[in-house]
Amino acid sequence: MSRKKKFRCDTSGWVEAYSDQLFRYAFLRINNREDAEDLVQETFLSGIKGLDNFRGDCTEKTWLFNIINRKIIDYYRKKSTHASSNTVSIEADPELFFKMFFKDKGALGHWRADATPSDWGKQADADLESSEFMNILQLCMSRLPALWCSVFRMKNLEEKENKEICKDLSISASNLWVIIHRAKLQLRGCLEKEWIKA
Amino acid sequence: MWRLMNKIMLSCEEATALISVKRHRKISIIQQIQLKMHLMVCRYCRRFDVQNNFIDQAMETWFDTEKVHPTEHISQKQKAFLHKVVDEA
DSSP states (O other), rough: HHHHHHHHHHHHHHHHHHHHHHHHHHHHHHHHHHHHHHHHHHHHHHHHHHGGOOOOSSOHHHHHHHHHHHHHHHHHHHHHHHHHSSOOOOOHHHHHHHTTTBGGGGGGOOOOOTTOOOOOOGGGGTTTTTTHHHHHHHHHHHHHHHHHHHHHHHHHHHHOHHHHHOOOOOOOOOHHHHHHHHHHHHHHHHHHHIIIII | OOHHHHSSOOOOHHHHHHHTTTTSOOOHHHHHHHHHHHHHHHHHHHHHHHHHHHHHHHHHHHTTHHHTTTOOOOOHHHHHHHHHHHHHH
């Protein structure tokens, strides 16, 4: 009982102690400021509501991060079902998407003249961490559909296995490969336009 | 002969599909050979291959939280609001 009481008192310090960390964690994964702030708020509320279940066998920090992790996965899921029911034109017809980059099979499926990769030359040796490049990358990432983005987040941030990603997003393995292929084509094109040729 | 070539040779669409995912999953020996053959004759896909590696690397850097976003903060307004929410809960 005394332990429970102690945690109750501690909640007043949560906002100062964890709101920035939780926000940064969520923002990096969902790339949307407002939604990330909402998730932090929901996390605190769930945390307070669930205090009785918190037995203190892990630190409250780990516990809060577990909560926000579950909320982020729910967020990805919501986005992926949203994307399939409320489709953008490229989502609706994958063939159409690839036609923006490649000619018909009759023409051997070569690159379209207006989509061929140009030589990036020396510019690609640039400092990856420079804020100029990072801003452009951010711009190009934000142009990807949310579901495609979440695939890369889960791969790079959470280092999840392919199987886990498919399960969390409720997609098949072949869907996953197509998403990665499309995202790479689109990102490459965007970087070339906004960075190399800008 | 032409037809046979077409069967063996990948289209650029197929080649870029393999290039995009080869870091994330194993591709078969046959696919590896097909891709090598395609890359020998297609300079655009060679470029795509190089740039694909670059993008993978850039994304790794991007996701390295502390390196790239050490300064992201929740807004003061939201923080004040959170204080209220937590206190009332």
